[in-house]
Amino acid sequence: MxxxxxxxxxxxxxxxxxxxxxxxxxxxxxxxxxxxxxxxxxxxxxxxxxxxxxxxxxxxxxxxxxxxVALDAAALRDAYQVRAALEALTAELAAVRQAQGRIAPADLAALVGDAEEAESATLAGEFERAVGHNRRFHTRIAELAANPVASAALDRLWDQIVVSTRASLEPPHRPAHVNAQHRELLAAIREGRAADAAATARAHVMDTLGEGSD
Missing domain, CATH: 1.10.10.10 (Winged helix-like DNA-binding domain superfamily/Winged helix DNA-binding domain)
Known part of the structure; x- marks a missing residue:
């Protein structure tokens, strides 16, 4: 270089x-x-x-x-819709790879750790830390999907969404629901249930849009 x-x-x-x-x-x-x-x-x-x-x-x-750049309400909804589609795809691909035995146990354990750290920070009211672990959890799923195009697109979307919503960020109104969705998504990937992983990931992202945070 x-x-x-x-x-x-x-x-x-x-x-x-x-x-x-x-x-x-x-x-x-x-x-x-x-x-x-x-x-x-x-x-x-x-x-x-x-x-x-x-x-x-x-x-x-x-x-x-x-x-x-700050996305307006319409552009932000568009961004979330694309993010939902991409996260459904990466969750599905990760579950398929898990079912095929192509994900190393250490990588899966790291994903579990990300989910636990996000939940712990949320319950402790440490919102900034929770946001960071939450993004790491979703980013790791994209990495486990082994689709670099989807991962790169998601990374750009996350940045745009964070910049446009940072001023209005607040703790999720239903933290138990957010954490439950993370656990549901994690279980679907661990058990290789591709369709369930995709559906849970999509619902989670669109619920996040409704919450206005996560």
């Missing part, structure tokens, strides 16, 4: 993390000079990072800089 590419990748990753973490608010305008100074980098990799993040749907071009 060329040094220029390495710097661009670093700028993209660091800026993405800042946006997803809420350091830059939806609607905020960013300039190359401002971000370059903040990241202590030259403007060239920042310019390339802006272009990449436009493609990722996290920012849009705005004059000589970019603006952090």
């Amino acid at each position: 060329r040094q220029t590419d390495s710097h661009t990748d670093s700028a993209r990753a660091r800026l993405r993390n800042l946006i997803v973490a809420g350091a830059y608010a939806p609607g905020q305008r960013l300039t190359e000079t401002e971000v370059a100074e903040s990241l202590e980098m030259s403007r060239t990799p920042v310019r390339e990072a802006f272009r990449a993040l436009v493609s990722d749907g996290l920012v849009r071009s705005a004059g000589r800089g970019v603006q952090v």
Whole structure:
């Protein structure tokens, strides 16, 4: 990898993390000079990072800089619908691979651990930690599906949804229901029940849209 590419990748990753973490608010305008100074980098990799993040749907071009994107209600619903379809697919594929004996026990144990950590954090009222473990749980299912196209698309959708909903995030109104759905999804994957895994994953995502969190 060329040094220029390495710097661009670093700028993209660091800026993405800042946006997803809420350091830059939806609607905020960013300039190359401002971000370059903040990241202590030259403007060239920042310019390339802006272009990449436009493609990722996290920012849009705005004059000589970019603006952090916030999905409106209609676009957010669209994003959740696509996320539901993709998570149903990855849950189904993971269950199929489990039924075929293609998932290592250690990987399945890690998935169980993610679900337990998410539930523990939710019950303890540690919402920020719960959100992180929740995303890790769903991300690991996508990894177990072994479909990199679906995983990459889901990662971009998660980022867009998090950025657009962070300001209104609150603990789930029905934490027991959320945790029960995680356990149901986990059981379906562990037992290789592909159709049940897909249906549970889809319902869970659309319930999340109704909750306005998770």
